[in-house]
Amino acid sequence: MPALITASAVRTCFGTGADTFAALLAGRTGAGPLRDGGPGVPGVTTGYHLVDGGGSAFKASRLLTDVVAEAVRSAGLDPARERIAVLVGSGLGELSAVERWAVDGTDVPPRALDFEAAVRAALPGAAEVTTLSGACSAGGHALALAQDLVELGAADAVVAAAADTATRSMLAMIGRVSPVPASAVRPFDAGREGVLLGEGAAAVVVVPERRPSGRRPARPLARLLATGLSCDAAHPTAPDVAGIGRAMRDAFDRAGRRFAEVGLVVAHGTGTALNDPAECRALRDLGCAPLVTAVKGAVGHTSGAAALVNLDVAVRCLEEGAVPPVVGLRTVLDEGADVRFVQDGPAALPSGLVQLNAFGFGGVNAVTLLEAPS
Numbered sequence: 001m002p003a004l005i006t007a008s009a010v011r012t013c014f015g016t017g018a019d020t021f022a023a024l025l026a027g028r029t030g031a032g033p034l035r036d037g038g039p040g041v042p043g044v045t046t047g048y049h050l051v052d053g054g055g056s057a058f059k060a061s062r063l064l065t066d067v068v069a070e071a072v073r074s075a076g077l078d079p080a081r082e083r084i085a086v087l088v089g090s091g092l093g094e095l096s097a098v099e100r101w102a103v104d105g106t107d108v109p110p111r112a113l114d115f116e117a118a119v120r121a122a123l124p125g126a127a128e129v130t131t132l133s134g135a136c137s138a139g140g141h142a143l144a145l146a147q148d149l150v151e152l153g154a155a156d157a158v159v160a161a162a163a164d165t166a167t168r169s170m171l172a173m174i175g176r177v178s179p180v181p182a183s184a185v186r187p188f189d190a191g192r193e194g195v196l197l198g199e200g201a202a203a204v205v206v207v208p209e210r211r212p213s214g215r216r217p218a219r220p221l222a223r224l225l226a227t228g229l230s231c232d233a234a235h236p237t238a239p240d241v242a243g244i245g246r247a248m249r250d251a252f253d254r255a256g257r258r259f260a261e262v263g264l265v266v267a268h269g270t271g272t273a274l275n276d277p278a279e280c281r282a283l284r285d286l287g288c289a290p291l292v293t294a295v296k297g298a299v300g301h302t303s304g305a306a307a308l309v310n311l312d313v314a315v316r317c318l319e320e321g322a323v324p325p326v327v328g329l330r331t332v333l334d335e336g337a338d339v340r341f342v343q344d345g346p347a348a349l350p351s352g353l354v355q356l357n358a359f360g361f362g363g364v365n366a367v368t369l370l371e372a373p374s
Contacts, residue, residue, distance in 0.1 A: 002255075003147045004220040004373065006157075007205040009070035010312040011063050012299040013048040013198055020309075021316040024298050024324035025346050031184045031196065031300070034171075043175025046183055047166055048198030048300025060094055061118035063201035064163040069122035071159060075205035079125025082156040086129045087145050088115045089138025089162040091304035091360070093131070096167045115163070127155065136268075137358035138162055138304030139202060140366025143311070144227035146206040156207070163201035164303035170197060185301065186328035187269030187294040188276050188336050195270045198300020202308035221315045225353070225369040226254035232363035238274050240363050244282040247365035251355070255369050259286040262369075263352030264323055266310040268359045269294025270301055271328070277335040279357065284338060291350060293342045297328030307358035307366055314354045318372045322346045 010017035013030030023030065034047045050063075068086065077084055093115070097108045111117060114131040134141040139162035146158035174195055175181070182193035206224060228251030232243030252259060268279055283292070295313055296302075302309050317323050325342045332341060356368040 001151045002209050003150050003206050003224045004209050005204050005222045005224050005315065006207055006220050007071040007075035008202070008221060008312045008315050009067040009074065010202045010309055011050065011067055012200045012302065012309065013050060014299065015051055017312045017316065020299060021313060021324070024295060024313065024327065025322060027325055027327055027345070029184055029298050029327050043178050043181055044171045045181040046196050048196060050199045058094055058097060058112065059165045059199065060090065060163040060201065061115060064088065064115055064118045064161060065122045067201045067203040068119055068159055068161055071203040071205050072123050077157055077205065079123060083127045084123065084125070084157050084159065085149055085155040086119045086123065086126050086159040086161065087142040088119065088129070088131045089134055089142035089304045090115070090131065090164055091133065091135050091138055092164050092167050092170060095169060096165060099168050123159070134304065135360025135362065135364045136301065136303050136306055137360040137364050137366040140227055140307035140358040140368055141229065143204070143206070143307065143368060144229055144366060147224055147227065150206055150208045158206045159203055160206055160308065161203035162305040162308050164305050165199045166197040184328055185271040185296045187267070187271045187297050187326050188280070188333055188341060189271065189329050190331045190333045192271040192276065195272050195301050198296070198302045200299060200302030200305040200309055202305050202312055204308060204311060220373040222318055222370045223373055225257065225371060226251050227366055227368040228254060230363065230365045234363050237361050239278040239359055241278050241281045241285070243363040244278060244359060244365055245285055247367040248282065248286060251367040251369050257353060257369065261352050262290040262355050263350030264317060265290050265292045265355045265357065266314050267292050267294040268306070268357040269296055269326065271296060275359065276333055280333070280335040280339055289338070289340050291323055291340050291342055291347060293323050294326045297326060307356060307368070310356045310358065311368065314356055314370055317349050317354065321349045323349050
């Protein structure tokens with residue numbers, strides 16, 4: 001059963017969702033010198049950092065509080081009258097705080113690691129707050145569960161949120177697999193150098209399409225049709241084309257739609273040696289040619305927040321009728337020769353569904369379908 005998205009809030013290296021979309025349309029990149037990496041992080045010199053900085057202590061929690069507060073305010077939610085659940089997805093959580101404890105012994109209260117306090121700072125009356133981990137598709141999994149909860153009547157509204165920031169552990173990992181430090185993320189480019197981390201958070205409000213009163217919420221941003229999931233565990237880190245395809249087909253089966261109806265795909269597009277060819281093959285296997293864009297060249301890889309950052313961009317594409325180009329894409333990789341990437345400048349949004357891809361380590365995949373509200 002479709003649900004509605006009634007609010008969306010984002011923080012990236014460019015600022016708000018509106019700031020981010022404007023930067024995407026202009027083809028800008030937020031890549032800059034690495035901050036907060038500390039000593040002993042070889043192979044990484046660049047990151048996609050927040051404009052305001054604000055220090056590294058519990059930065060993910062602060063970002064999360066900001067976006068949840070904005071989304072709740074925009075949607076007009078009232079916890080005194082509605083049962084509101086909050087689901088927070090994250091790939092790394094507050095790992096940076098644990099790393100600091102390991103280095104200098106800074107006290108880290110265990111309850112500070114699950115995001116409940118950060119959420120309740122923005123929404124004190126939340127009925128329940130659940131933190132879940134789903135690697136780089138965590139936000140997509142939170143969105144899927146949010147739709148389940150409103151469909152089953154277990155909540156009147158659900159805030160699906162996600163937040164992640166750079167950690168020394170993750171920086172060290174990406175530095176070890178890159179022969180030279182990447183200067184920027186270049187999704188689907190033949191000369192791509194690898195992934196870089198972006199700080200980010202996002203929150204969306206999901207409500208039933210019809211309230212018990214029979215009234216439709218005012219001014220929904222989009223219809224949330226379905227999210228397809230798969231967890232193929234084919235390899236600890238490498239993506240699996242078949243597993244990605246299963247998540248895509250699951251989304252279409254749940255929505256009762258066909259891939260031929262898709263006008264736009266907001267791709268995962270990590271700019272890595274393995275993800276980009278696999279994502280291209282999975283799209284080509286479904287036998288259609290929608291427009292394809294990707295945002296990580298502009299904002300970096302926001303880890304668990306990536307799926308919901310993609311959703312915010314998709315909602316703005318629906319509102320503006322324009323699709324931003326893939327920042328950093330110059331020469332399309334061989335596997336993407338038949339894929340209709342948006343390059344060089346914005347394109348007009350085709351009619352039809354919008355598909356959002358999010359894939360994580362271990363084959364934890366989430367594919368979401370949206371359409372404009374009727």
